[in-house]
Amino acid sequence: MIENGRTAVRTEDVWKIFEHDGMAVEAVRGVTVRIDPGEFVVLAGPSGSGKTTLLNLFGGLHRPSRGRVWVDEQDISDLSEHDLSRLRLMRIGFVFQAYNLLPILTALENAEFSLLLRGVPADERERRVRALFEKIGIANLDDRRPSKLSGGQQQRVAVARAVVGEPALVLADEPTANLDSAASGALLDVMTQLNEELGTTFVFATHDQELMARAKRIVRLVDGAIASDQRQ
């Protein structure tokens, strides 16, 4: 049953089945979950437990085989590719494991990318990105290309890119996996700060113990199904 009130993302009996060498592989099995605005949630579980697949279902990167997914109360299960693109642009921010900044753009241009696609005027874009860079401690890196940034700096730019459009939901897949512990800790500080100050909803797929320690809620997956859902 769905509780009353607006959610950042929710699913109802959602399944994702892949065809692999003629075999049906159930990556996500009947997951029903709701994540409220402002939550800081970790999807945890061993490799192959379905964390990333569930995250991709939240982000409209996979379509459910069965069941339904809502983002910001919009049913995205059957949206067209065009509408999914618009949904990702307007309501979802992504942070990927391998930074995934565009190498041909500067840090500022990377961060303002979604605003640019939304048609936000240049001065407004710049103002918002600079304010965010200031907040997350990369104020002097505007004009640098990703190749001139450290891993931690790149991931902060990626976080800035994900949150600058004030999305309903930020999905982060192993955001600290490629960082050393210092950079990882600093990045988690940034995301915790953004969650607390801006109310940004974060959903992580991770093995990172430090990240799990900071999470307000941990949803554990085993074999594609929810094994536990704990708030802490």
Add this chain to the structure above:
Amino acid sequence: MMTRLGLLVRLALRNLRRQARRSVLTASAMVLGLALLVFTRSIGDGAHETWIKAGVRLASGHVTVVAPDYLPRRTIEDRLRAAGARAALDALARSDLAPLVEIAAPRLELRALASSPRGAVPVVVYGVDPTLEPAFSQLTTRLVEGRALLASDRLHAYVGVGLAQRLHLRLGDRVVLTAQGADSTIADQLVRVAGTFRSGLPEVDDGVIHIPIATAQAWVGVGDDVSAVAILLHSSRDADRVVRSLTAALGTDGTAVALPWPTTTPELDSAVKLDDYGNYVFHFVLLLIVALAIVNTILMAVLARTRELGILRALGLRRRDTATLVLFEGTLLTTVAGLLGAALGLAVTFGIFRDGLDFSAFYSGEMTAAGAIIDLIMIPEFRLDHMLQNVVWIFIIGVVASLYPAWRATRIEIAEAMKFEG
């Protein structure tokens, strides 16, 4: 405010710049390809123009004004009346046509029998104006012996060298020309050989005689009537325009019609078209190579950037935007390379080879085709329409060659692309 399209152009430019070496190498191939296209097409256009001019000089010009039924029988009954010839010449003197016309020469063409004490052979006798002929025909420059006709000549003939040999004629020898007169009686004309020519075309050298037009008109009793007004233009491309103007000027009373050279010399037109066809095949192969270079470069760029294109999609770029991005990359690369290639082609063609390519070392004797003597020095010709065609073609090639890579870009699955390590 930067539009989505502006963003895609910026991304495309930066992607090309990022892979500068690959872009430059591909662009270089395209630049050379287009330069070669411009060069060969300009040489081809120049060669055709020379070829056409040579052909129509030996025939009846780029445009011919004749009586409506003159072709194909070419009989004296179907001659052009003096009034029609005058109307044509008056129209050609008008300010809109005069600049296009190199020379307009009335001619009287007669089928005749040429007799000497050693025999008789059928010939074509051209009554020509000796003052205009040097500017019109190449034959005056192909003198073997004696001289060409002069304005003061009355009973002189300029004879093909083969014909002179067949009739054992020497300079000053007399030859009797026999033809049907205007009144259907048989008329004779005695002329003396003033000179002989060798055109290189056997049918001309063995069977053509030039005599003054006044002599020819008096011989067959046609007054000031002629067979045709042969008009030589500065450019064959103006033929249709001159025909249209002359047709309007001559009216539709059925006394005279203006015909372009493809109608009066269809064999020459066919030969040019056949040569054009060969050139088109060559150009097609050239453009195909350029297209493959573009497909290769852009497709490699797409495959190498699978993850990046996945990121763009995850950030909200639509499928069609990724296709547009790839199309922009291909089209920008092609357009820039196309313009540089056109510039290089023009520079080489009209800077280095403006005086022509001399092929005479590769061919001994006269080169003839379709009733024309081919000049072995091929001078390039600049044609704006062909130049624009080249650029438009290369642009189209750029777009078409980018379609497959663009389609591939739209097929990228975002979640899969994120796993891509390329």
